[in-house]
Amino acid sequence: MNKTAQGSIGQSRIGLSSYAFFWQLSDQVSNPLSIHDALRKAADLGVDLFQICDYAPLEDMNDADLAAVRTTADELGITLEVGTKGIHPEHLRKFLHIAQVLGSDLLRTMFNVPGHTPDNDEAVAIFTEVLPEFEAAGVRIAVETYEQVPTERILAVVKRINNPYLGICSDPANTVAALEMPRQVIDAVAPYVLNMHIKDFAFSRKQGWVGFTYTGAPLGQGLLDYNYMIEKIQPKTRNINQIIEHWLPWQDTETDTIHLENQWTQQALTYLRSK
Template identity: 90%
Template sequence: MNGTSHSRIGLSSYAFFWQLSDQVSQPLSIHDALRSAADLGVTLFQICDYAPLEKMNDDELAAVRRTADELGITLEVGTKGIRPEHLRKFLHIAQALGSDLLRTMFNVPGHTPDNEEATRIFTDVLPDYEAAGVRIAVETYEQVPTEQILDVVRRVNSPYLGICSDPANTVAALEMPRQVIDAVAPFVLNMHIKDFMFSRKQGWVGFTYSGAPLGEGLLDYDYMIEKIQPKERNINQIVEHWLPWQDSEAETIRLENQWTQQSLDYLRSK
């Protein structure tokens, strides 16, 4: 197991969202994305909501692990949903990749567990995670009130269940970033770092809520760090983007890479 001995800055597959997608003419493989991360001096990569991961057999998972090991990169894994069989499958994937953390979210189409069910599931599944040394971090997002997620985390009351903080997501449910940061701070196991902003739509009819280059939007990074204290608590910070598709593939890829570099520079300067 590669335990987290200190807080690290990592990249998410969401930092390569467009380049990994079939929206581009030559999509990157996950191996390509890992090599790009290594070229940027990054030693932590979170493969998050990356559909092909679920379909990989053990040989393919071992190949991803091998690429990461050769590059000196530690892997983390992210998925959505908490059905017991799904969590057990992803424990296997996490172990195959040497990840000591699984990020997930409560709801998937067809399964929206209430607090009682979520508590039962985690209580049932966590002994296997604990035995494997893998923690589960539930992400804050607009579909489930933050207080509901925290209620489950408190009920389960295990060091192997906590929060993946992302105050950008909760704004869509009118939960203010600072309030979310304050509420989740004691329970955070993982942090997603993405900036966000509102821009007026054409004709002044409403707003678009989307990403911003880190340090240029509404994310109060200094406040978040002061509250959560990732360095002191060995919490990794994972870079993501909400980058809208641009006028062309080339421009989208250029901007995606630029945002990634800006995010890394910003976090390293802190």
């Protein structure tokens, strides 16, 4: 087994992602939450781990703004993790700094962003360059499985680097759009997982039975074989955090959307805590 299989530092925990508050943090609602508000809501739910993931305002925050977020989290007893997209070296270094200010020991990212779609050789060169800085800071990089890059390509890079500070953020829901079956992805990435995104998913027939919609589902009610995934990845044994996300479509009204988003979050927490 590759030494990236050592998993995360500390205990396995259940956390919330900013994606669990996707609509409430967005400008689609009349009174969007701030990230401080989202942290307070997480604390009210008894959550002590929060992953700020693909949250655009984070990149524009100065050190004082970041320190204020860290202070709120500390006061609430919440540990922070950070997520972004892209692996350009300067972008990774910027988010290494953000992670350090926020006290995160993990940075989740994805290979591709508009204008930069590195091949495997470039990705290996980039990680070889920056990983010593991440290792010195005690921050691991977890590359997420998703439809834009075949899982076997991501794994090929991770295996070539062969460093416990580079691994996988497992999210089998993402890969279905590339016709990668969730169980196959889980089997392939299991030894290299450093972080898990937990969201359920389902297909439904479109009107007139013309095609399907692939979208989120309440955890435990969709196609995610959670028990199989846990058996293969062993997050508790390997101290891998499980981060709750949602793919919740906008509902008929803002009120309905917020209500259902909160309901899905509570249900997901109840489901994971029961396991």
